[in-house]
Amino acid sequence: MLRYARAGSKSVGLILLLLLAVTLAGCTGSTGPGTLSPQELSGTDGPGNPLEGAPLWRMGRDTAFLAGAGVNSASVRTLQQRVGAGFYLGGSLQYVYDRLPIYRDDLRGLDTLLLLNISTEDVTKLAAWPQRDRSLLPAALEDLVRYEPPFAYLTRQGGRVRGIVVGRTMEEIERLLAVMVERSVPLGVPWTVKPAIFAAEPASKGWTRETMERGRFRASYIPGLEADAERMLAWAEDVLGKLRAHFPEVDEVVEEPVTLWLHGAGELQDGYAYAETPSATLHFTSPSAADSRYYDHTWYVGNIAHEYSHVFFDRMRRRAGAYGMDADSGGPPRWFHEGLGEYFRLLVIGEQTFDRIYGQRYGAPVGFLLESPLEAAEDVYAAGALALRFLDARVGVEGIRRILVSSQPTFWDAVHEATGLSRPEFDQAFRDWLRRNR
Ligand SMILES: [Zn+2]
Known part of the structure; x- marks a missing residue:
């Protein structure tokens, strides 16, 4: 996400x-008397009114x-x-x-x-x-x-x-x-508001979703946004093509079609996308409904790659068995999930573009990481992006791939298998790399 x-x-x-501001105001919830007019709240008539x-x-x-x-x-x-x-x-x-x-x-x-x-x-x-x-x-x-x-x-x-x-x-x-x-x-009773009844007006446009499929992807969109669906499907295929050069199994591991769920204006926060891995659904604001200050072609292809990585990694682990996704029982930490997402973004948009757009933000935690463990970093995207680039420099895409497909019982065993580094050695080598590249 x-x-x-x-x-x-x-x-x-x-x-x-x-x-x-809220903290400074130090206010408490005001419990005023207030009344509820019978027209506005349901259940206000008859005896045994639950609201009474x-x-x-x-x-x-x-x-x-x-x-x-x-x-x-x-x-x-x-x-x-x-x-x-x-x-x-x-x-x-x-x-x-x-x-x-x-x-x-x-x-x-x-x-x-x-x-x-x-x-x-x-x-x-x-x-x-x-x-x-x-x-x-x-x-x-x-x-x-x-x-x-x-x-x-x-x-x-x-x-x-x-x-x-x-x-x-x-x-x-x-x-x-x-x-x-x-x-x-x-409080303590479910309640609703019952407004007056009006005749429904004819819909100005269709509101049931439509779907369009292409290759490994399916777009779910609101009627009228066909062109957006076409565009997103083309971008997604393009992203997969680029990723396939590095991870040959990138699409075959995900057996079902991946859904691109296109949202209307205002449904998602600006500049925000997320993946639902169980259903292999990636959520985006539909390009023509998007505010162009936050979204452009690079944003879309980069985020398709990032969100796709979450589905891909999840399916890889299901197939491999061994270490699972729960960080508390040997699974990968959050910085690795988001770092992998950012690594996929980098593979698709290219290192130069990646550094131009994200270099400043992702360089920010270097000082912190020289002193503190990766797990303590607040920006897991930035910390993860740095850690994955370190892994790339050290063991290449092939080494990162070995971590993803490993049949080791824990994530860190998989890292050890792929890099030869124990956890303390990993931290040390990562810091040496940060110092050299800051
Ligand atoms: Zn993510």
Whole structure:
């Protein structure tokens, strides 16, 4: 997964700034009295109304949003600004999972709302939510599948409010959030908003997805974006052709067609792409829906290569058996996954272009890495990119390939087999290389 480039680091900075502002403000969730008009909330008629007597919560500045795919960050931010809240993390559940180690401590001290658009994000993916961060989700999440979306469910646990907002469209999610911004809402009971009934209007354009296949790839796109699908498929084939020169089995290892899922404008964060390895699906903003400040041909082919590497590596390991993907039980560390992705990008766009675009960012952690282990680096893309280039200089593509296909029981055994270096020797040789090449 990769959320990218010049804009990427700027918005991380912005988030940190906003976080700081929230911390400095030191505010607590305001629990105002507030009333709910019967027209706006369902279940308000008749006896045994589940909402009656429920404690209320009012969204405050210390509310953080965690968003899955298909949530428009711009419209959520507009709503957040009305209560002065600043924290927003998302683009996909995978993106959230990957960033939890960085923001965990901040999130624990904030109220958190998970926004889930079930048309673009599979609810079963919540099962992969990291165990140690479960407390950020409402407990008894499984019970919620009984309720018909759209709905929101918020509960107070461990002194903070943990909530989830489930909808089939961004509009449904937005409508629920808008209520939270305007008034107090019940805790401990799933609730929804029932607006008046209107006749549906004819669709201005088709909304069911279409698919187009070419070679090893399949594009899933919204009608009207056929030209984008054609373009992406051609780029993807081109990327595979370049990678095949280095990794002959690059496509045959992935047995099913790889899906390029093309998103409309505003569905993904700017400059952000990600891979769902189990389903071999790579997500991108469709080229004509993309803001050209972040996207160009080099961005697309580089990111196709990067995201493809995650699927390829996963299938390689499935085929090889032996060491698996779990870093806690002998699998590769995250810097290796992302470093391999960046190495694939480099193979496709060429060293010169790679250095011109990414040289500055990826050179940044050299000083840090001379003193600290790779696992401690905050930018796993940069640290990984450096480590893979070191491996390339030392053992070449063939050596890197040997790590990927190894039948050793752990990742570091595979590195040892391919390079002859033990872990301490690897660290030493890597630092010597960094010193020579900085
Ligand atoms: Zn990645």
